[in-house]
Amino acid sequence: MVGVEAFTDWVEFETWPAPGCPTCGAGFLSGEDKLDKVETARSVSWRKEEAWEPDWIHGVLSGHLTCNNERCGEFVVVGGTWCVGDSRDPYQQYAERLTLRFFHPPLQFIRIPEKTPDETARAIRDASSLLLANPSAAANRLRQGIEALLTAKKVKRFTIATRRNGSTFRDRLTLHARIEILRKSEKDVADLLEAVKWIGNDGSHESGLTAREVLVGARIMEAALYRLFESRDPEMERIVRKIIKNKGIRKRT
Template structure:
């Protein structure tokens, strides 16, 4: 396996939540602080299906699954975010002297990992440029909401956002979606190529429902970068000056 593929499959945007610890999720309100899960703000119960499996002759503790809910808080703006998801159970192997191990409680030998599936309000993966059309913003925000519970559905929403984005940027074009993405090269070559890669993943999401977390994480990161190239003032200013300089084949200011 190449280093590039290994780096790609390690991309992720879903992270575990632990009681009494800071999460890796930015506040959806201020975007300046990680959300925190205070002690006592996470509750969990073993699922009914998991409890039923205990009657299986082959049952093992690793089969235990939980449902959980948690309240996450921003310590900067005091936003409250509600979260629900699933959890797993594992038993730890701890090493030390018999005397030290005897001082530990049963819970010290247990690890429970909680993975979020839904947030309210939704976690924003990035700030959507204000110049994007309402339709583009709506689809991207829908992708954010689905990004933890259904990777393919989220990817499908990103593809829909790209279609509306090409219509916004190329209002006079009568080309199909794929051709419009190619036509964006006249605006920004790199952004066009990046958006094309998101489209291919969106196609897989629409037809095969097979996107993995790393595919969606790439698509979200790639879209953020492409939108910055298309809408941020610095790239737009550089593109504008470059076209003027190329047209004049020299400085646009002649003294």
């Protein structure tokens, strides 16, 4: 199913990447040809310029897409911008490029295992709404999701620090320090979370992050959540231990 990843860059009408419906997960969304597309006032005024070229045209778009699954029929509100630029089609000079910055309900982002702590799941859902509109804000929300995950995993948030005069105070641990604590028991998961943390750090820098970069972080976070909450099957692990102990599925006599 096509998810939000198809919209981290501009798309064309000719090769519309029909996204999967976020509500039913079975149908796909279309109706892109009926979106309301208007030129900005500046784009209209530029048309009077002598040097004007078609690729000066730009504007905003809004409207809704509809799920083609008859039993669902969900409407998804969208908003964004468009412009005329070089086509990806080698036989065509210009194409209308659509940059979608908003989908509601948001398109499929990452899967959240059922046992994920509520606060982490909420942070991921927020990040999915923010991803195209403000990737750095989405990265920041993912970071908060990691903090909540560590709290749920009982990793301490504070340490007792000592001032120069000898008195002590509660000092908040950095995210990095907390991941290091988790590393003692969950090395692989700590590696994954550390990578997401580094991506989040990039988001607080001036240039910000692209939606595609944040999506990489989200995918890594998904892997961490699956490792913690999904791939663990205590019953299966018990069977595995038994097979290893018996050196076979049947008990040796």
